[in-house]
Amino acid sequence: MKHSVLEVDPKRYGRLLARKLPAVIRTEEENQRLTAELEQLERRSGELTPEEREYSELLTVLIEAFEDANSTMPSKDRRPAAGYAASWKSMVCASATCSTCLVPAA
Numbered sequence: 001m002k003h004s005v006l007e008v009d010p011k012r013y014g015r016l017l018a019r020k021l022p023a024v025i026r027t028e029e030e031n032q033r034l035t036a037e038l039e040q041l042e043r044r045s046g047e048l049t050p051e052e053r054e055y056s057e058l059l060t061v062l063i064e065a066f067e068d069a070n071s072t073m074p075s076k077d078r079r080p081a082a083g084y085a086a087s088w089k090s091m092v093c094a095s096a097t098c099s100t101c102l103v104p105a106a
Contacts, residue, residue: 007050008054012049022062041055
């Protein structure tokens with residue numbers, strides 16, 4: 001189920017993915033690198049293209065998956081990248097409130 005109302009251009013998004021080559025995060029170093037990249041995108045949040053917003057959502061999923069799999073905290077206490085997910089999803093969610101997005105849509 002897709003919550004995005006963005007109109008992502010498949011060719012532009014494909015070129016962005018080809019440049020960035022996102023993949024499953026396997027090391028803490030990769031996690032730190034992608035977290036820094038996501039933070040850079042967050043600083044430009046008002047200027048992002050739809051393709052960059054989609055990419056930021058993908059980074060959020062990858063980071064959360066790595067951190068969930070590698071955390072020693074009980075799962076109910078884990079949500080290290082939730083702030084990123086909430087901030088990005090709130091910009092693109094189609095519903096007034098969304099349990100996936102964690103916050104009301106902008």
